[in-house]
Amino acid sequence: MSLFFFFLLLLPSLFSFTIEAQQQTYLLHYCPNTTIFSPNSTYKTNLDRLLISLTSNATAGSFFHNTTTGKHNSDIVYGLFLCRGDVSTKGCQDCVSTATKDVIQRCPVEKTAVIWYDNCLIHYSNQSIFSTPAMVPKFYLINTGNVSNQERFNQILATTMNDGAALALNDTLPLKKFATSEANVSRFQTLYSLLQCTPDLTTSDCNTCLRGAIADLPNCCDGKQGGRVLTPSCSIRYELYPFYNQTAVSVSAPPPPLTPPPAITPGSVILSGKSKDTLQGKSKNTLPIIIAIIAPIAVSVLLLFLCCCLLKRRARKKYKAVEEENEKDDISAIESLQYDFSTMEVATNNFSYSNKLGEGGFGQVYK
Numbered sequence: 001m002s003l004f005f006f007f008l009l010l011l012p013s014l015f016s017f018t019i020e021a022q023q024q025t026y027l028l029h030y031c032p033n034t035t036i037f038s039p040n041s042t043y044k045t046n047l048d049r050l051l052i053s054l055t056s057n058a059t060a061g062s063f064f065h066n067t068t069t070g071k072h073n074s075d076i077v078y079g080l081f082l083c084r085g086d087v088s089t090k091g092c093q094d095c096v097s098t099a100t101k102d103v104i105q106r107c108p109v110e111k112t113a114v115i116w117y118d119n120c121l122i123h124y125s126n127q128s129i130f131s132t133p134a135m136v137p138k139f140y141l142i143n144t145g146n147v148s149n150q151e152r153f154n155q156i157l158a159t160t161m162n163d164g165a166a167l168a169l170n171d172t173l174p175l176k177k178f179a180t181s182e183a184n185v186s187r188f189q190t191l192y193s194l195l196q197c198t199p200d201l202t203t204s205d206c207n208t209c210l211r212g213a214i215a216d217l218p219n220c221c222d223g224k225q226g227g228r229v230l231t232p233s234c235s236i237r238y239e240l241y242p243f244y245n246q247t248a249v250s251v252s253a254p255p256p257p258l259t260p261p262p263a264i265t266p267g268s269v270i271l272s273g274k275s276k277d278t279l280q281g282k283s284k285n286t287l288p289i290i291i292a293i294i295a296p297i298a299v300s301v302l303l304l305f306l307c308c309c310l311l312k313r314r315a316r317k318k319y320k321a322v323e324e325e326n327e328k329d330d331i332s333a334i335e336s337l338q339y340d341f342s343t344m345e346v347a348t349n350n351f352s353y354s355n356k357l358g359e360g361g362f363g364q365v366y367k
Contacts, residue, residue, distance in 0.1 A: 024091075024094055024095050024098045024117060024118070024119065025117060025118035025119075026102065026115075026116075026117055026118075027116040027117060027118060027141065027230070028115070028116045028139050028141075028230060029102075029103065029106045029107065029113065029114065029115040029116070030113065030114045030115075030137050030139075031103075031106065031107030031110035031112065031113035031114070032110065032112060033109075033110055034112075035110070035111040035112060035126060036109040036110055036111060037109055037110075037111055038109070039108075039109070041075075042070070042072075042075040043070075043074075043075050043077065043111065043126070046069040046070040046075055046076070046077045047069075047077050047079075047124065049069045050067065050068075050069045050077045050079045050124060051079070051100040051103075051104070051122075051124075052100075053067050053069065053079075054067070054079060054080070054081045054096060054100060054122065055093075055096055055097050055100050057081075058081060058083070058092055058093045058095075058096035058097065059093050061089045063082070063083040063084075063085060063087070063092055064080070064081070064082050064083070064198065064199050064200075065080060065081055066078070066079065066080035066129075066130050066200060067079060067080075074126075076126065077111075077124055077125075077126065078124060078125055078126070078127065078128050078129050078130065079122070079123065079124035079125075079129075080122075080123050080124075080129065080130070080198065080200075081096045081099070081100075081120060081121065081122050081123075082120060082121050082123075082196070082198050082199075083095060083096065083119060083120045084118075084119050084120065084178075084194070084196065084244070085175040085178030085179075085196060085248075085249065086178075086180070086194075086244040086245040086246075086248040086249045087119045087120070087245070087248075088245070088248070091119055092119065092120060095117050095118075095119040095120035096120055096122070098117065099115050099117050099120055099121070099122045100122055102115060103115040103122050111125065111126040112124070112125040112126065112127070113125075114137075114232045116139075116230050116235075121232070121235075123232050129232070130200055131200045131201060131202070131205075132233075133201055133205040133206075133208060133209050133233045133234075134231065134232035134233045135208075135209055135212055135231045135232075135233060135234075136231070137231070137232075138213075138216070138229065138230065138231050139228075139229075139230045139231075140216070140220035140221065140227065140228065140229055140230075141227065141228040141230070142220060142221050142224045142226065142227045142228075143221075143224050143225045143226025143227060143239065144224070145224065145225035145226070145240075146223055146224065146225065147185075147223055147224070147225055150222070150223040152185075153185060153191075153223070154218065154222070154223075156183050156185055156191060157191065157193075157217065157238060158214070158217075159183065160181045160182070160183040160191055160193050160238070161181070161193055161195070161214045161217070161236065161238070162214070163181045164179045164180065164181035164193050164194070164195045164236075165179070165195055165207065165210045165211065165214065166179075167179035167180075167181065167195075168195045168196065168197065168206065168210060169203050169206060169207055169210075171203065175249070176199040177196060177197040177198065177199045177201065177206050178195070178196045178197075179194075179195050179196075180192070180193065180194050180195075180244055180246075180249045181193045181195075185240070189240055190240070190242075191238060191239075191240060192238065192239050192240070192241065192242050192243060192244070193236070193237065193238040194236065194237045194238075194243070194244050195210055195234070195235075195236045196234060196235055196236075197209055197210065197233060197234040198233050198234070201233060201234075205233075206233075206234065209231060209233050209234035210234055210236065213229035213231065213234060213235070213236045214229075214236060216229050217229065217236075217238075225239070225240045226238060226239040226240065351364075
């Protein structure tokens with residue numbers, strides 16, 4: 001029982017070791033025999049020193065390194081290694097170490113050689129290869145499986161590759177000249193793609209290399225479930241299964257750069273982080289809005305005032321007419337109380353004393 005539990009504990013380690021070991025997969029090599037060196041030459045000594053230097057720099061945690069060895073032009077060796085952007089430091093070290101030993105066996109006397117592994121490449125030459133796009137030789141590898149809907153798949157593949165190329169050319173991302181891209185082909189299938197250039201290339205040269213490789217996909221891999229295009233300066237690959245470390249490449253893009261503060265020109269004043277000129281510009285823009293709001297209110301108030309004045313004036317005219325009517329009634333009432341003397345004489349029985357009521361300030365009063 002104890003051995004069983006020990007095996008269970010050891011199983012993840014064995015599985016991890018197997019994955020690392022499987023990652024060091026040889027793909028192709030290229031070493032033209034146009035230029036060769038003798039086994040005991042200075043070039044051979046410089047090449048051995050170069051390969052040792054590349055291996056030691058791979059252990060330093062870098063996924064790309066280029067260097068030269070030798071002093072005389074005829075004996076100088078230019079070399080570099082490039083590890084895939086999603087590979088761990090340990091995986092990169094193992095791949096470079098394996099590839100530097102393997103390339104000598106496959107290209108024993110050639111001055112120029114390129115060897116591709118699944119996780120890295122080694123490239124050396126007697127001519128400078130730094131910051132120079134090398135798109136020849138070019139090799140194609142395909143997945144023999146066929147896709148069901150070829151036309152739709154090719155459209156998705158082209159879009160995914162172009163998106164990946166744009167990401168690889170984005171120098172603000174942590175992984176320089178490297179990108180992965182994914183797209184849904186169907187509910188049950190996802191397309192995975194990977195693109196990479198050597199980081200010493202300019203953005204323009206990397207773009208040229210990647211676009212050229214993408215343009216070759218219809219010729220080499222049309223209708224296939226997976227394919228690769230390999231050159232010394234760049235490579236692309238796509239599959240319908242995740243062939244790269246998705247955790248390693250899931251790095252969020254950096255935040256956009258902060259907007260610089262407005263330039264302070266002579267005569268401008270900074271108020272609350274904004275220049276006076278800016279505030280004046282905004283005030284000009286808001287002036288029509290203010291006028292549009294205030295004008296209807298002012299017109300409404302003016303109309304209300306005029307209506308009040310008109311009503312007040314009508315009320316005054318009506319009051320004056322009533323007052324004049326009342327005055328006429330009073331005058332007619334007063335007139336109706338005046339009698340002639342003969343009428344009064346008859347009414348008082350010739351001003352008889354028996355009809356006299358008394359006297360007042362205005363004279364005698366009769367009934």
